[in-house]
Amino acid sequence: LPKGVDGFDLIDGVWVAEPRFALPLSLALRQSLIDVAGSKLAQExxxxxxxxxxxxxxxxxxxxxxxxxxxxxxxxxxxxxxxxxxxxxxxxxxxxxxxxxxxxxxxxxxxxxxxxxxxxxxxxxxxxxxxxxxxxxxx
Missing domain, CATH: 3.90.20 (Hemagglutinin Ectodomain; Chain B)
Structure with missing residues (x-):
């Protein structure tokens, strides 16, 4: 991990995480993508x-x-x-x-x-x- 990152962080638009945080972070990102897609579909x-x-x-x-x-x-x-x-x-x-x-x-x-x-x-x-x-x- 880059210096100053403890656990996970967003650096230049990229999520950087320790391996133990990879799965929870991926679940959170997945849910965010689903929510964004739903919003776009509703506005469509x-x-x-x-x-x-x-x-x-x-x-x-x-x-x-x-x-x-x-x-x-x-x-x-x-x-x-x-x-x-x-x-x-x-x-x-x-x-x-x-x-x-x-x-x-x-x-x-x-x-x-x-x-x-x-x-x-x-x-x-x-x-x-x-x-x-x-x-x-x-x-």
């Missing part, structure tokens, strides 16, 4: 791929894809709005039917109280429903 075609992506983004295919996505989204939004209006109409109808049933039940209860007088027991849940029905009707 990168410019071409970037150009292809740019061409796609600025071309008509990309615009058509985006147009199709927006069109489907708009259709979905329109369907949702239609469904919401239909459901609100059905809920309003159902609410009116429930109020009618409640009013009829209250009327029946009142008629029976008029006939039976105090002999008829109070139905608290019906009183609560009548109060809630009146407060909701006022809203």
């Amino acid at each position: 075609g990168q410019q071409t791929k970037m150009e292809m992506v740019y061409a796609y983004l600025t071309g008509p295919r990309f615009r058509h894809r985006i147009d199709a996505i927006v069109e489907r989204f708009t259709e979905m939004q329109s369907d949702l709005d239609r469904e919401r209006k239909t459901m609100m109409r059905l809920w309003a109808k159902r609410e009116e039917q429930l109020r009618g049933v409640l009013d009829s039940t209250a009327g029946l209860y009142g008629d029976l109280q008029g006939i039976a007088g105090r002999a008829m027991q109070e139905i608290e849940s019906l009183d609560v429903l009548l109060i809630e029905g009146k407060s909701q009707a006022a809203e």
Whole structure:
């Protein structure tokens, strides 16, 4: 080994090593070469791929894809709005039917109280429903 080299060293771009370090040094150099080759392979075609992506983004295919996505989204939004209006109409109808049933039940209860007088027991849940029905009707 040259003077001043203890074990191994890089001298003028050449690795110099004692025989006992030859195998570990060769394994390290081999792995470095594999890593460099992998990096070069990964970079190979990168410019071409970037150009292809740019061409796609600025071309008509990309615009058509985006147009199709927006069109489907708009259709979905329109369907949702239609469904919401239909459901609100059905809920309003159902609410009116429930109020009618409640009013009829209250009327029946009142008629029976008029006939039976105090002999008829109070139905608290019906009183609560009548109060809630009146407060909701006022809203």
